[in-house]
Amino acid sequence: MAIMRFSYLGPRGTFTQMALMQISEDESEHVPAIDVPAALRMVRRGETDFAVVPIENSVEGGVNATIDSLSNGTALRIVAEMLVPITFVLAAPAGTRLENVKRVGTHPHGWAQCQNWISENLGDVAHVPATSTAAAAAAMAEGNANFDAALCNPLSAEQYGLTVIAEGVADNPDAVTRFICVGPENIPLPERTISDKTTLQVQLPSDEAGALLAMLEQFATRGVNLSRIESRPVGDSLGRYQFSIDCEGHVEDERIQAVLIGLHRTCPLVRFFGSYPSATQVPITLRPGTADQDFAAARTWVASLLPNS
Amino acid sequence: MAIMRFSYLGPRGTFTQMALMQISEDESEHVPAIDVPAALRMVRRGETDFAVVPIENSVEGGVNATIDSLSNGTALRIVAEMLVPITFVLAAPAGTRLENVKRVGTHPHGWAQCQNWISENLGDVAHVPATSTAAAAAAMAEGNANFDAALCNPLSAEQYGLTVIAEGVADNPDAVTRFICVGPENIPLPERTISDKTTLQVQLPSDEAGALLAMLEQFATRGVNLSRIESRPVGDSLGRYQFSIDCEGHVEDERIQAVLIGLHRTCPLVRFFGSYPSATQVPITLRPGTADQDFAAARTWVASLLPNS
Amino acid sequence: MAIMRFSYLGPRGTFTQMALMQISEDESEHVPAIDVPAALRMVRRGETDFAVVPIENSVEGGVNATIDSLSNGTALRIVAEMLVPITFVLAAPAGTRLENVKRVGTHPHGWAQCQNWISENLGDVAHVPATSTAAAAAAMAEGNANFDAALCNPLSAEQYGLTVIAEGVADNPDAVTRFICVGPENIPLPERTISDKTTLQVQLPSDEAGALLAMLEQFATRGVNLSRIESRPVGDSLGRYQFSIDCEGHVEDERIQAVLIGLHRTCPLVRFFGSYPSATQVPITLRPGTADQDFAAARTWVASLLPNS
């Protein structure tokens, strides 16, 4: 069997690579990309089989680079989602003791997300900036670091052979980032499970408040819940919006098909980016009258009313 | 070809018979019934081919006897609707002059609907009650009336050979009653026109305000307008409602089928009483995205997203 | 203290009088009226202090005569509602045994509502029509009845001194009719309780499906439930509707005031017919954010945003 190639938001050792490792075989090839559009471009060009990129962060919100790169360009399909808790470790050469750490090397974002933890646990230590959390780990491993410990993710610590002297470092221990695995348009749909998501891009017919309401009614009348909605500009003028939406269900569910038909009829643009298992696999609670058999029974009845039925 | 038999809300000469004459051939058979349930029962038992009964009156509202008789019992199909203006004539023996009319014979309802006209045009005249407006015409024709003119509808005047000495008699000249022609369930559907109506009975899943809203949304999300809505009790307890609804469109319209599917899924009871041409034939204005081709294009798109498509 | 005068839908001994007796003092005066408009007219003219009339029947639905008589004419106020179970008794002279009843005198409506009970309990007995169920009781009491027992309501049996030989006679033992007690417009509002109703008449701005939806949203956005909704024609043309509505709450509730403001702004006609305790006194379940204190807190906040606040 062929070795799978995955592009991902690099560099090596990012949280994105941690997400990738949740789904890839050991022998698969990991290709870091300099940014999200580059990672997706490799799939569009056939240079990799899949791309792994972040789509949503519990603190920062939707990742616009991912949403916009999916929307612009040839169609792609999301085949999986992965959740990665955003917690750090303090990594240092073997033998380093926590009370001796006076200077911490890391990217400013990492520093910002752990400031309270550090001040409570390390007291008054200095921040030495690095270009990425992984770069701090690399410098530490190469022996040319002007700091005592690197604040990086667990994967970097492992990749650079450092010793973890503190783990679960985070001001918000529930911070989590959601990643998606994206393949080319012609890839087979993942099979239905008890808990799937479908990702869509929907442009509104007009900029009236009523247009958004009417669009959401297309979901509500079929009992379909949204798990994410992001507004993005259409790009031609202020006040014109499109929406990036994750809804609960699989395109093989009748209720999702009914939503898609309703959206296609009434919105100038609807794009389908795939149906895939939810990472948590918490079963979807169906509202009465929205199961496949309800749709099938209803269609059978309506057909019986028609001539030549 | 067989002669058609029509039962109708009698007696002979009613506005209902005027409605019936709008659609029946000359040689068809007219069978008066004592009330609406009786007229429909004749169709259910095969004693007549069709029944003509009133369903809606611009002054009195929905005709509950008709709505409830349709709902209770074996299924029937509405195949036509007819509008009849509710205006009367003053009918008398030939030679009678308007200024000599001092006593007017008619049913109290007829008298009530023309009181202003009469007081303005005839001055202070007396009302002689009759059991129906047609009965007043009959008595006048038979020569044993104790009044000078009958207030009746134009058909009665003609049937009893009376002379019309005033026409267009009505306090509200726009008063109109809507009648329907009802056949057995297995009758072929009338063909689609530019302006059809579909009649439904819909029971709500619960007695919450939200249930009525949700039911109406099933119409709104498909751009289907209602031309009549009547609440009727389900009959088992106070506060439980069902609705008798006329909506614009034919069951062969995709948007009507989509509404029916949505109602069937979410309401405990939906009954279909037929699709038939509207009497006025004012073309229906379609909202964007609700034409048959919009549904067809949307279904084709959704099908293309599914496996083995 | 003055003796209260009540007009009611007569004749003496009707279910309406049973409703009236739920709320009136022993010494109050009961004035039977020949029909609902007549009963209300007496209040409008000051001839009686209150009128008691039926408004809703669990089998027959809304009582149009009451709804329309309230709507047309000077304003009135509903001050109470009463529920009366629609069950009958068999009443006969003392000593009559059930197995000897071969002919039953009653009004055809009463007969229709008890047909199954009678055939199961009395077997094959004959119906002797009377002009009202009370008239049957009267004839029996006067000794000139050509039947063996009167099928009437418990009140009639008592009023005419008959012996009840069977009670709880009804095919649908849950059948109940709701009555209202109506006073003049200037009567004080009943005090708030844990469970009130408010009765309204609302005309729609247009005949679009959307207009009904928008009207119902005025209730839904304030979490106000409807317990009755009846469509009635406006009367000027087919397809123009107004609605008679009972909603849960008292006009002194902030959420009801907000609904009324919303309706007054957007509908061509809104009439208020009173707030009064519900007959069952089942406490209203408030949705989050709809209690008086929620409105008060919100208004205080908004006021704080305004200049000179």
Add this chain to the structure above:
Amino acid sequence: MAIMRFSYLGPRGTFTQMALMQISEDESEHVPAIDVPAALRMVRRGETDFAVVPIENSVEGGVNATIDSLSNGTALRIVAEMLVPITFVLAAPAGTRLENVKRVGTHPHGWAQCQNWISENLGDVAHVPATSTAAAAAAMAEGNANFDAALCNPLSAEQYGLTVIAEGVADNPDAVTRFICVGPENIPLPERTISDKTTLQVQLPSDEAGALLAMLEQFATRGVNLSRIESRPVGDSLGRYQFSIDCEGHVEDERIQAVLIGLHRTCPLVRFFGSYPSATQVPITLRPGTADQDFAAARTWVASLLPNS
């Protein structure tokens, strides 16, 4: 009168400063800030009177840094909005001719937004990256540029005394950015005009699809249009959203107050960021029943129904 101090998203010569110059007096003080949070922090600390920052871009969408910095921290008030077209100029030393430009210095973003224009008008020229478009202009002015022309905004060209050799340089000539001027919470509200906007932050009560619909209904039932809606994470877990909203109207409008009351009642968090004149001053089209006098008349009517009114 005191000289006003404005912090703004620097450095000197940005489009943000162009926006600031639309509203500031000549003698006002302009204080560049390194990022949006810094600009707002200066207002919060009283170091400047106002801050000018971008909030929405027709190409990139909502400016999350601005939305989030407004939401987190002490309350602020938006007092004005300004629109700035995002078009560039080619600026060079006096005497430079367009056909001699072979290398263009600018920030990569600026280069990306003008690529088509440059290739069509200049042919095959090289891009020399600079840290900002203003920095390119500065280098050119100081005589130490290794390029022939700077691609910068008109303000930078003027500030650095360069000659504009091409203007209106942009691939999308309609690209526009919307800026806001923000003061402290206790600043007086701008007066009402014919066209105002109100900016809000609203957190949803739950993550159901229905919650967003219900929130939007609060606007719809008062006929209030939205001109911007951005979803932002609440920050505690995936799938929990709050919304940044601009709606049409002023908090002194009754309909906006009614919306605010409805939101405050039903949403766990609502924050008000000010009412201010729209930049275009296109008059707002009021829907029937939403003018101040409609609310006033409705409240008067409801008050008349209450005791002691």
